[in-house]
Amino acid sequence: MNENRRQLLRAGAGTLVGLTLAPLGRTADPTMIVTEDADRVHLTLPLIEASIAKKKFVTGVAPQSFVDRATGFRELGYGLDIVDWMMQPGSDKAYRDQLKGDLPYDFNNAYHGKIAKRCVEGPQICTKAGTMAPIVVRGKDFVAVKQGFTYTLASPGHKAGSRWDQTLVFPADRRYFFSCDTITSVNAGDDFFLRIDMPGHIKHTNGDTFSEVYLSYHGTIPAKEFAKDFAPDERFRYVRGETKAPKRFIRAYHTRDPKTGKDGPWIAGMTLAPEVVTDAWCHQRGYVCMIQEFGGRPVIAGGTFRAAFIVGFFDSIAEMEKVYDTHAGHTGLDANEAGWNLVK
Numbered sequence: 001m002n003e004n005r006r007q008l009l010r011a012g013a014g015t016l017v018g019l020t021l022a023p024l025g026r027t028a029d030p031t032m033i034v035t036e037d038a039d040r041v042h043l044t045l046p047l048i049e050a051s052i053a054k055k056k057f058v059t060g061v062a063p064q065s066f067v068d069r070a071t072g073f074r075e076l077g078y079g080l081d082i083v084d085w086m087m088q089p090g091s092d093k094a095y096r097d098q099l100k101g102d103l104p105y106d107f108n109n110a111y112h113g114k115i116a117k118r119c120v121e122g123p124q125i126c127t128k129a130g131t132m133a134p135i136v137v138r139g140k141d142f143v144a145v146k147q148g149f150t151y152t153l154a155s156p157g158h159k160a161g162s163r164w165d166q167t168l169v170f171p172a173d174r175r176y177f178f179s180c181d182t183i184t185s186v187n188a189g190d191d192f193f194l195r196i197d198m199p200g201h202i203k204h205t206n207g208d209t210f211s212e213v214y215l216s217y218h219g220t221i222p223a224k225e226f227a228k229d230f231a232p233d234e235r236f237r238y239v240r241g242e243t244k245a246p247k248r249f250i251r252a253y254h255t256r257d258p259k260t261g262k263d264g265p266w267i268a269g270m271t272l273a274p275e276v277v278t279d280a281w282c283h284q285r286g287y288v289c290m291i292q293e294f295g296g297r298p299v300i301a302g303g304t305f306r307a308a309f310i311v312g313f314f315d316s317i318a319e320m321e322k323v324y325d326t327h328a329g330h331t332g333l334d335a336n337e338a339g340w341n342l343v344k
Contacts, residue, residue, distance in 0.1 A: 029141050029172050040065075041134050043143055047175045048312070052145050052168070058132045059083040059125055059147070059166065060179070060197070061311075066267075068175060068313045073255045073264035076209050077201035077287060079126075080269070080311050081179045084195040086121040086151060086162055087293070098156045102128050111285055113233035120192055121151035121162050137335055141172045144335035154187075161186040164194070167333045169340045175265075176312020176323070178342065180333035183295070184304045192305070193278050193295035199251060199269025199311050202226075202288035208258035214266070214317055215282060216250040217243055223256075226288050232281035240278045240296065248324045249274035251282065251290055252314070265313040268320050272330045272342070276307045308333050308342055 033044040040062060041052045051065035060081035067074045087105070095118060096104055102123035108114055123129065129149050137144040145168045154160035163184040170177045183194050202210055207223030214220050217238045225235075237243070252268035271277055271294070278296035283289055294307040308330045314320045330342035 032138075032141075032143055032172055034136055034138065034143055036136070041136055041145060043145075043170055045143070045170055046172055048170070048177075050170065050177070052132075052134050052147070053079075054132050054134065055130070057082075057126055058129050059149075060200075061168070061177075066312070068265055070175075071264050073257075073313070075200055075267060076253070076255065077203050078197065080197070080200045080267075081166070081168075081181065081309060082197040082200060083125045083164060083166065083181060084197075085119045085124055086164075086183060086185070087117055087193055087195055088120050088189060088191045089117055091116045091118045095156055101153045103153055103155055110229055110231050113231035113281075113283075115233055115279075118155065119153075120155055120158055120187065120189070121160055122153040123151075125149050125151075125164060137337060139335070139337055139339060142169055142335075142340060144169045144340060146335070158187045167335055169333060169335050174312065176268075176310055176314070178308065178310055178327075178333055178340075180306060180308045180331075181294075182304055182306035182332070184302070185299050186301055188299065188301045188303075190298045191296050192299055193293045194305075194307075195291060195293050197290060198271065198280075198292035198309065199253075199267055199290065201290055202253050204287065205258075207256075209256055210253045210288075211256045211263050212254045213282060213288065214250065214252045214254070214268075216246040216248050221282075226284040229284045229286065232283045232289070232291070234283065236282045238277065238280040240275075245274055247274070248321060248328070249277055249280075250317075250320055250324060251280065251292070252317070252320060253288070265315055266317070266320065268310070268312065268314050270310040270320065270324050272308045272310065272324070272327055273344075276305075276331060306331050 049067040051062040053062040063079040103119040134147040148165040249271040255264035276294040280292040295305045332343035
């Protein structure tokens, strides 16, 4: 058994322990079809399609596989709720000189700005984890996917072995999904955080694939503002304690057909407990980069920190806000064959 799958079946993913998973194919709802091969799990649901990659670029929903079946529009970047390193603020040369593998993190550049941060544990999961072993849970009117990874690299003063776990829930009657990322840390620290893409990046040429971006802590931003590259700390950045906290933490982009110029649906990523977000930026680096980080509170060895999200298609900002308010305040997500629920 793959080690990732084995760990998911242990107490850390206790909602799966003792379950007998149904064979691949249709769920109790015949309109929900799940197929699986060596490379991916693919979901064909009444309103959306999505894939979860097992190889190469992993975590979250695989790049450009998330499709709104009614309109044909899809995610425009490198996937949704994609996961990187466990990190902390600060850096120094002596620290960097001891780092190995995927852990060195460069700043004072156009990609990361002048924001001093460093990796605590790695590798960057999405690009370096290699192979994942997602577990599919089928309910009466939803499909859930669980996956996880144990970090294998550690920075000076820390040990490797912290665990990332992710739960994705796809209800049959929604154009969006629910997700949760959890870190169980083997180290104690005051300021660890997890870096993710939320909702995801935007590939474009002079704004041809989207018309605007919405950041709840800033407002709407026309696509033309992303015509030239700029660093994360130059514009449109949120920092906990420095930026006024919004009532709802929503980041979204309005898709556009590059051939006709007509707008499609929005793709939004909504963090249901705004206070967990430590940093978030939306900058241009050849594509629109929407990095988000959460945590940044003291954690003991063996302790956890997590965040819950809603990610998917919406017709308007008002619709996003209505859905957000229905589920606001949650940080966790549980799912088994009997059902699923958000938890605080």
